[in-house]
Amino acid sequence: PVRSLAVVEDVTLRRRAERELEREHERLRNLIEGTNAGTWEWNVQTDEVIVNPRWAAILGWSVEELGAVTNQFRADIAHPDELPHTRTLLRQHFAGRSGAYVAEVRLRHREGHWIWVEDRGRLITRTADGRPEWVFGVHFDITERKRRDEALSRLSIELADQHELMRVTLKSIGDAVITTDASGMVSWLNPVAERMTGWLSSEALGRPLLQVFHIINEETREPAPDPVAACMAEGRIVGLAQQTVLISRDNTEYGIQDSAAPILNAQGEMLGVVLVFHDVSEQRRLSGEMTYRATHDALTGLVNRAEFETRMLRTLRHAQENDSRHALMYIDLDQFKLVNDACGHAIGDQLLQQVSKLLAEAVRTRDTLARLGGDEFAIILEHCTMDQASRVAQKICDRMDDFRFIHEDRRFRIGTSIGLVPVDKRWASTSAIQQAADTSCYAAKEAGRNRVHAWFDTDAAMRARSHEIQWTSRIESSLDGDGFELFAQRIQCLTGQAKGIHAEVLLRMRNADGTLVQPGSFLPAAERFHLISRVDRWVLSRSVNWLRNLRAPDRIESLSVNLSGQSVGDRAFHAWAYALFAEVGVSVCSRLCLEITETAAVTNLADAAVFIGQVRAAGVKVSLDDFGAGASSFGYLKALPVDYLKIDGQYIRNLVSDPLDDAAVRCFADVARLMGLKTVAEFVDNTDVLNRLQAIGVDYAQGYLLHRPEPIAGLIEAEANSVA
Structure with missing residues (x-):
């Protein structure tokens, strides 16, 4: 029989597991x-x-x-x-x-x-x-990531290199650098900052800035404003205050300058502050020295004229704005020139230094004591009444009266003349105050010297000299705008026929209406207000140019130009004149003669002798003017190598009628012949005087009898007409 065998297996669970695994x-x-x-x-x-x-x-x-x-x-x-x-x-x-x-x-x-x-x-x-x-x-x-990583790595390396470069740079630069965090605590110092503060960076780390960076104001010695705090508050670069001084840990002081800057991130947030500064102690010292030299007299150490003018203006403004009262003294030494001429300029400088110390002892430290030039001083007494100022001025006079300047075996009494002026809101300008002080000082001299003359609104001396003050602006305008004109007066030869014209240059001022002003009206003001040397420069430079531009220069044998006593004693004028003579040469200088008064020559004997010697070496002749007018001595002629003696007019006017004048002129002429000098008589107004001068043997004569002054161009025209 046919049989079959069937096996049945339940695979439900396995199938379920397979499906679950598949889903997984x-x-x-x-x-x-x-x-x-x-x-x-x-x-x-x-x-x-x-x-x-x-x-x-x-x-x-x-x-x-x-x-x-x-x-x-x-x-x-x-x-x-x-x-x-x-x-x-x-x-x-x-x-x-x-x-x-x-x-x-x-x-x-x-x-x-x-x-x-x-x-x-x-x-x-x-x-x-x-x-x-x-x-x-x-x-x-991960290619893109790697690229980013490599870029970041390169950037990191670059940043590290830059950081190292920055670190090395900050360590190497000459400036000091301090960095702080956002709270103002120190985070780093470079070596320069370590040296200047006395703190190592490791020691300063985390400390408040002002504990490490101790700064004060140089003048007040008060703590200086904190630049880092200001930088943080304002969020911008802040400069250090002027005159800031850093005091290091060992109390060494450094003058410093520079600034504090904020350190910000990309979002603008404050991360800290970098403070950069450098040592300016030497620059500040040199600057202070230069400022001192610019504002102080090198010889005495007193404030100079420029700084005095600045302080005078500041004082007047304070008086006008606050109705405050101050005082100004002008001080002039009475016998300074005597010491200077007798002992020399070096000894005169010693006298000025001693007087400066004496004056400084008489005033307060807050007052301004200035040397204006030469032997002139000024004192600004701030917040001082006229009564108080008068007592100070009199104290100075008394001390100077007791003071004796001793050089070798000689003793000199100096004395001072002081002009005292109140400084209050009545004044419109400092120049008006200074003119009043100058005039008051002059009044003190005229009143007998060594005294104080206090200025008042009704001051008679001020009124008496006000016309001189008014002349100064006219003189200034004439100098700047050719308001002067050169005239000339012939000088006639009495001993034969001269080779050419001899004449003296005279100065006139032209009024706006065309009329002429005689020099006697304006030259005293020029002398008084120290403008005469500028006038002398004007006259001499134009006279020389006139000679240089002549078509027939041989027609002029001698052209005389007068110099003032101030120019004779002014070495700056000497230097200017030497340069002028060197420029024009011997052909012009040989026809030029400088007339110096006997009084000016004797008063500035040492300077005059040097000046005369040097101008004669350039070919310029020199005439001693107004000879016999002062307490002259023939002994001075040995020290003054002049070419002419110009006899003062007081001996000429009454020559015929006054035997004493006649004897004096004969004496002058004899001495001149003995010394090989030519004589000139001025103020010759009549024929009898002229004849007597010829008989005595005077070489030249000058006066209205012979020629009345005329514009200088007329000299050549008149000579040409006479020849025709």
Whole structure:
């Protein structure tokens, strides 16, 4: 019989498990695809590799194009630099020394370039005898990340290099650098800052800035404003206050300058402050020295005229704005020239230094004591009434009256004349105050010297000299605008026929209406207000130019130009005159004669002798004018190498009727002949006087009898007419 055997097995559970496993695989695939990872499964024993489409796409292939993949293929496309390392990592993992195999490797792309992948795998199964079998893993394309990492690495290296460069630079530069954090605590000092503050960077770390950076105001010695606090408060670069001084840990002081700047991040948040400063002690010392020299007299150390003018203006403004009261003194030494001429300029300088100390002892430290020039001084007494100022002025007079200047075996009484003026809101300008003080000082001299003359609104001396003050502006205008004109008066030769014209240059001022002003009206003001040397320069330069431009220069044998006593004693004028004579040459200088009064020559004997010697060396002749007018001595002629003696007119006017004048003129003429000098008589107004001068043997005569002054151009025209 036919039999059948049937076996029935219930596989429900197995089928259910297979479906569950399939669903799990599906979820795993979805998860892997969601991570954009390439997967690989490697059978170590057969070398077979199963990959998913993403794994192939990362390398530029499709699964179909790749076909069967082996581990040898993976080795072939791996970068040779990483291949030994990856094999080592796999062996370590297979040996159980790592939980997973993880490596970053380069694989060759289908197009030939290298890509970076992160390769992760884990041994899943082993063979029955324990050998590695299946390894599952994933690939992630990390090429972009690697590029970013490399860029960041390069940037990091660059930043590190820059940081090192900055650190070395900050250590090497000459400026001191301190950095703080956002709370103002010190975070770093460079070596210069360490040296100047006396703090090491490690010691200063975390300390408040002002404990390390101790700064004060140089003048007040009060703490200086904190630049870091100001920088943080304002969020901008802040400069240090002027005159800031850094006091180091050992109390060494440094004058410093510079600034504090905020350190901000990319979002503009304050991270801290960098303080940069440098030592300006030497520059500040030199600047202070230059300022001192510019504002102080080199000889006495007192304030000079320029600084005095500045302080005078400041004092007047204070008086006008605050109705305050001050006082000004002008001080002139009475016998300074006597010492200067008798003992020399070096000794005169010693006298000025001693007087400066004496004056300084008589005033307060807050007052301004200035040397205006020569032997003239001024004192500004701030917040001082006229009564108080009068007592100070009289004290100075008394001290100077008791003072004796001693040089070798000689004793000199000096004395002072002081002009005292109130400084209050009544004055419109400092020049008006100074003119009043100058006039008051002059009034003190005229009243007998060594006294104080206090100015008042009704001052008679002020009214008496007001016309001189008014002349100063007219003189200034004439100098600047050619308001002066040169006239000339002939000088006649009495001993024969002269080779050419002899004449004296005279000065006139032209009024706006065309009329002429005689020199007696304006020259006293020019002398009084120290404008006479400028007038002398004007006259001498134009006289020289007139001579130089003559078509027939031989027509002029001698042209005399008067010089004032101030010019004779002014070394700056001497230098200017020497330069002028050197420029025009001997052809002009030989026809020029400088007339210097006997009084001016004797008063400035040493300067006059040097000046006369040097101008004569240039070919210029010199005439001693008004000879006999002062307490003259023929002994002075030995020290003054002149060419002419011009006898003062007081001996000429009454020459015929006064035997004493006649005897004096004969004496002057005899001495002149003995010394080889020519004589000139001035103020010759009548024929009898002229005849008597010829009989005595005077060489030249000058006066209205012979020629009335006329414009200088008329000299040549008159000479030409007389020849015709």
